[in-house]
Amino acid sequence: MSTLPSKLEAVVSDIEQQFLITDDFIIKATDYFVESMEKGLSSPKQTREHMPMIPTFVTSIPNGKEKGLFLAADLGGTNFRVCSIDLKGDHTFELKQSKYKIPNDIMKAQEAEELFSYLAKKVKAFLDEHHQDSSSHENPLKLGFTFSFPVDQTALNRGTLIRWTKGFSIDDAVGKDVVELLQANLVILGVNVDVVALANDTVGTLLSRAYANNPDETNANTIIGCIFGTGTNGTYYEALDNIPKLDKDQVPKGVKGMVINTEWGSFDNTLKVLPNTKYDEIVDKQTANPGYHLFEKRISGMFIGEILRVALYDLFEQGFIFQDLYKQRGGSLPHRITEPWLLDAEILSYIEIDDSTDLKMLGLVLQNNLRLPTTSQERHVIQRLTRAISRRAAYLSAIPLAAITKKVKDQYKDDDKDFEIGCDGSVVEFYPNFQETILQAIAAIDPLKGTNKKIHLKIAKDGSGVGAALCASTV
Numbered sequence: 172m173s174t175l176p177s178k179l180e181a182v183v184s185d186i187e188q189q190f191l192i193t194d195d196f197i198i199k200a201t202d203y204f205v206e207s208m209e210k211g212l213s214s215p216k217q218t219r220e221h222m223p224m225i226p227t228f229v230t231s232i233p234n235g236k237e238k239g240l241f242l243a244a245d246l247g248g249t250n251f252r253v254c255s256i257d258l259k260g261d262h263t264f265e266l267k268q269s270k271y272k273i274p275n276d277i278m279k280a281q282e283a284e285e286l287f288s289y290l291a292k293k294v295k296a297f298l299d300e301h302h303q304d305s306s307s308h309e310n311p312l313k314l315g316f317t318f319s320f321p322v323d324q325t326a327l328n329r330g331t332l333i334r335w336t337k338g339f340s341i342d343d344a345v346g347k348d349v350v351e352l353l354q355a356n357l358v359i360l361g362v363n364v365d366v367v368a369l370a371n372d373t374v375g376t377l378l379s380r381a382y383a384n385n386p387d388e389t390n391a392n393t394i395i396g397c398i399f400g401t402g403t404n405g406t407y408y409e410a411l412d413n414i415p416k417l418d419k420d421q422v423p424k425g426v427k428g429m430v431i432n433t434e435w436g437s438f439d440n441t442l443k444v445l446p447n448t449k450y451d452e453i454v455d456k457q458t459a460n461p462g463y464h465l466f467e468k469r470i471s472g473m474f475i476g477e478i479l480r481v482a483l484y485d486l487f488e489q490g491f492i493f494q495d496l497y498k499q500r501g502g503s504l505p506h507r508i509t510e511p512w513l514l515d516a517e518i519l520s521y522i523e524i525d526d527s528t529d530l531k532m533l534g535l536v537l538q539n540n541l542r543l544p545t546t547s548q549e550r551h552v553i554q555r556l557t558r559a560i561s562r563r564a565a566y567l568s569a570i571p572l573a574a575i576t577k578k579v580k581d582q583y584k585d586d587d588k589d590f591e592i593g594c595d596g597s598v599v600e601f602y603p604n605f606q607e608t609i610l611q612a613i614a615a616i617d618p619l620k621g622t623n624k625k626i627h628l629k630i631a632k633d634g635s636g637v638g639a640a641l642c643a644s645t646v
């Protein structure tokens with residue numbers, strides 16, 4: 172490890188300290204998370220102070236025997252995916268899919284129609300390519316719509332947008348029913364498809380992992396579906412008696428529980444317990460939803476790169492790094508360091524693991540991707556900050572997983588199976604050591620204390636597509 176000049180060492184250590192999360196903190200924060208879940212489950216009004224805890228009207232978890240051909244449309248981040256899924260009824264499926272990038276101007280359009288007519292056109296394009304015969308079917312194909320933003324859901328196929336997250340901002344769509352918007356635009360194009368279910372991507376992840384899981388082989392029940400990708404969120408099955416805000420008349424008789432979309436990105440929006448550095452504050456101010464989703468803004472892929480960029484820029488402004496480069500360039504820095512949102516989390520994953528002499532590999536990555544030449548000293552600073560930011564993100568990620576485990580463990584007390592968590596998203600799937608660090612933090616919290624059960628993380632491939640198909644299969 173290279174030694175830094177003492178002043179810079181002091182500043183970097185101070186930042187590392189601010190990002191440090193202790194075991195003691197995550198244990199307390201887990202209890203506060205359980206409290207916040209309970210508040211969200213009883214409070215009918217959506218406020219900034221509560222985690223939304225949205226009833227999804229999905230009332231059972233798949234067992235792997237579901238069958239049939241369904242469509243799924245998935246809007247979750249910068250891409251729109253359309254898939255057809257043939258569920259084989261034996262924990263397996265066959266999937267066809269196309270992916271379309273949402274143009275920037277559509278993410279920030281004036282009218283909701285601009286987005287939804289774009290989506291409908293892509294569904295049509297997909298059918299024209301893969302299922303030409305669908306228009307002649309007597310019964311329309313059923314489509315599950317994965318819409319991964321906070322939605323106030325009142326039935327399996329009804330839900331109004333509460334607010335946008337992850338860089339979308341189309342004010343006109345807020346408060347509108349997103350199923351109606353999609354269906355109306357499909358009708359305009361004469362597409363023979365019925366939008367029968369609306370699901371968050373985390374609901375999809377839970378259902379698709381439960382479908383793929385064969386408990387006789389894994390000896391585990393799937394209890395949570397979650398995403399750690401561009402954003403972060405999670406879903407679990409809750410007993411009806413524990414959802415006081417739900418109008419029980421809306422639920423068919425005999426139903427015992429419902430999947431709840433926590434929208435945990437909004438955990439602790441009032442910052443009662445969450446760490447808050449000056450870099451978190453700067454990043455939050457730059458977003459389209461300041462003051463909201465503050466938990467997500469400390470964890471997910473859309474934000475960790477930006478936190479690093481802001482921290483590096485601060486050290487530059489304080490005169491510690493990039494000084495010679497700035498002079499050589501005649502008074503400027505590469506735009507990926509000066510402009511918000513251009514430092515991708517993928518780059519952090521390369522920075523994280525480099526152990527080459529003098530961090531030369533990392534130097535190449537920065538040069539190639541950010542056009543940023545660096546000194547050895549600067550590279551050591553960048554790696555230390557990256558590791559501090561990502562470790563905090565993984566430690567914080569353990570809190571909701573441990574909290575939900577604690578809250579539901581009694582539901583499974585007569586069963587000796589382990590707990591498994593279905594996960595999807597680029598950060599949990601690809602960020603080096605992210606899963607290991609989450610498991611280490613969960614072990615420190617020990618939410619299954621007093622039992623012999625273990626917690627496993629399982630990547631749920633194609634979660635949102637297959638999950639939406641599974642939702643559609645219940646109709």
Ligand code: GLC
Nearest residue numbers: 319320321336398402404436
């Ligand atoms: C954001 C959205 C949430 C989604 C998550 C993961 O937090 O608000 O609905 O599940 O991102 O994509």
